[in-house]
Amino acid sequence: MSAPEATREITVTVNGERVTRRVEARQHLIDFLRLELELTGSHVGCEHGVCGACTVRVDGTMVRGCLMLAVQADGARVDTIEGLSDSGEIADLQQAFVERNAAQCGFCTPGMLVAAADLVARNPRASREEIREHISGNYCRCTGYHAIVDAIETVCRGRAGGKP
Amino acid sequence: MRTAPGRDLKPSPFAYAKPSDLDGVFDLLERHGDGAKLLAGGQSLVPTLALRRSAPSLLIDLNGIGGLSGIAVIGDIVRIGAMTRYAALERAPEIARHVPLLAQAVPHIAHAAIRNRGTIGGSLAFADPAAELPACAVALDARLVLAGRRGERKVAAGDFFKGLYETDLRQGEVLVAVEFPAQKAPYRSRFAELARRHGDYAMVGLAARGRVEGGRVGDLRLVFFGAGPKPAEARAAASRLEGQDVTDPAIARAVAALAEDLDPPGDLNASGKTKLHLAGVLLGRTLRGLVAEGS
Numbered sequence: 001m002s003a004p005e006a007t008r009e010i011t012v013t014v015n016g017e018r019v020t021r022r023v024e025a026r027q028h029l030i031d032f033l034r035l036e037l038e039l040t041g042s043h044v045g046c047e048h049g050v051c052g053a054c055t056v057r058v059d060g061t062m063v064r065g066c067l068m069l070a071v072q073a074d075g076a077r078v079d080t081i082e083g084l085s086d087s088g089e090i091a092d093l094q095q096a097f098v099e100r101n102a103a104q105c106g107f108c109t110p111g112m113l114v115a116a117a118d119l120v121a122r123n124p125r126a127s128r129e130e131i132r133e134h135i136s137g138n139y140c141r142c143t144g145y146h147a148i149v150d151a152i153e154t155v156c157r158g159r160a161g162g163k164p
Numbered sequence: 165m166r167t168a169p170g171r172d173l174k175p176s177p178f179a180y181a182k183p184s185d186l187d188g189v190f191d192l193l194e195r196h197g198d199g200a201k202l203l204a205g206g207q208s209l210v211p212t213l214a215l216r217r218s219a220p221s222l223l224i225d226l227n228g229i230g231g232l233s234g235i236a237v238i239g240d241i242v243r244i245g246a247m248t249r250y251a252a253l254e255r256a257p258e259i260a261r262h263v264p265l266l267a268q269a270v271p272h273i274a275h276a277a278i279r280n281r282g283t284i285g286g287s288l289a290f291a292d293p294a295a296e297l298p299a300c301a302v303a304l305d306a307r308l309v310l311a312g313r314r315g316e317r318k319v320a321a322g323d324f325f326k327g328l329y330e331t332d333l334r335q336g337e338v339l340v341a342v343e344f345p346a347q348k349a350p351y352r353s354r355f356a357e358l359a360r361r362h363g364d365y366a367m368v369g370l371a372a373r374g375r376v377e378g379g380r381v382g383d384l385r386l387v388f389f390g391a392g393p394k395p396a397e398a399r400a401a402a403s404r405l406e407g408q409d410v411t412d413p414a415i416a417r418a419v420a421a422l423a424e425d426l427d428p429p430g431d432l433n434a435s436g437k438t439k440l441h442l443a444g445v446l447l448g449r450t451l452r453g454l455v456a457e458g459s
Contacts, residue, residue: 137275
């Protein structure tokens with residue numbers, strides 16, 4: 001395992017499915033997901049970790065897909081927006097985003113939903129300020145954020161047991 | 165893949181290795197020298213590679229080595245493994261209790277997704293001038309544990325940061341842990357940072373620690389970051405406050421003394437003069453926070 005290689009064979013469980021591919025060491029996770037596995041739900045924005053469009057989930061925690069090498073995901077579980085959507089995990093978030101008009105062009109939306117899913121699971125009693133702080137790493141150029149915060153707040157209240 | 169010169173956003177090709185122990189790391193470092201870079205959290209390294217500011221021939225992944233992460237309280241010392249993620253520090257009750265300066269600082273580091281991967285060791289070894297943790301380490305007199313083929317050595321944080329991205333880490337060495345003294349009353353600490361938006365690189369920040377008794381401060385360590393190539397200790401400002409009550413005139417005297425301590429370079433965010441002014445603002449806020457009830 002210690003010998004340097006320019007390419008490496010990796011096995012990753014993506015949205016519940018085991019995949020094995022040989023990848024270049026320099027390919028980051030988001031390019032691997034999009035280009036090798038055609039999971040284009042996650043997006044590439046700034047490609048240096050700032051905009052959040054590439055946010056995916058690795059081993060249960062959200063990460064920047066552009067700041068992780070695909071080779072580092074060997075043996076890991078990766079969940080993309082496709083998986084989160086198909087499993088129904090974020091159905092309430094997706095519905096709230098639609099109802100609150102929290103998506104316009106949709107470019108930030110997958111990353112925003114992964115971040116939102118992390119928050120509503122971890123801290124459903126989050127205040128609007130806490131919501132804003134949590135999604136501060138996901139840039140949106142269209143909505144001005146209010147509708148997104150509204151949608152997440154609605155879901156938080158729903159999950160915490162109150163009425164939306 | 166062809167990209168326009170100066171606009172490359174993919175790394176140059178490199179080889180990758182993931183040793184399972186430190187000896188494997190030392191072997192690779194010896195064989196590849198300058199051509200190898202260590203990969204910890206990757207949150208600073210990977211963008212550096214993507215923007216082609218760096219083009220190593222080999223990346224040595226530290227994530228496969230056991231025993232490099234975790235938080236242990238051993239007597240009066242809190243030992244933190246270098247591979248401990250920021251998110252783990254954020255959630256650890258031992259950090260909130262024994263190293264509250266870190267607990268205050270970590271939420272300012274970038275954003276949650278980055279904190280899930282980035283490590284304290286990476287922050288200290290990379291020594292970005294705008295980074296939070298190097299200043300905290302200096303303010304708290306932390307000791308950095310460096311491992312090499314021949315064994316370990318410990319370096320005081322104040323001696324570790326030497327210049328712009330320059331540390332005392334030698335060729336063939338790996339930062340494996342950092343030891344912080346557990347904070348005990350009457351010592352308190354306070355962290356503050358100014359950034360344009362939450363999570364942005366700091367325009368200027370301050371990691372402060374001191375003894376507080378009845379509104380008077382003593383043994384103050386005031387360490388600014390984002391105000392120079394490395395953490396900048398404001399000794400003149402601290403000496404103006406030694407044994408003093410934190411009153412408005414005392415704060416003003418300390419702020420005035422900052423011009424002796426700091427000479428911040430200007431950057432995209434602010435001129436040097438503005439940064440010095442902002443450092444004074446942070447100093448006032450931090451001092452008042454330090455002596456406030458319930459701190």
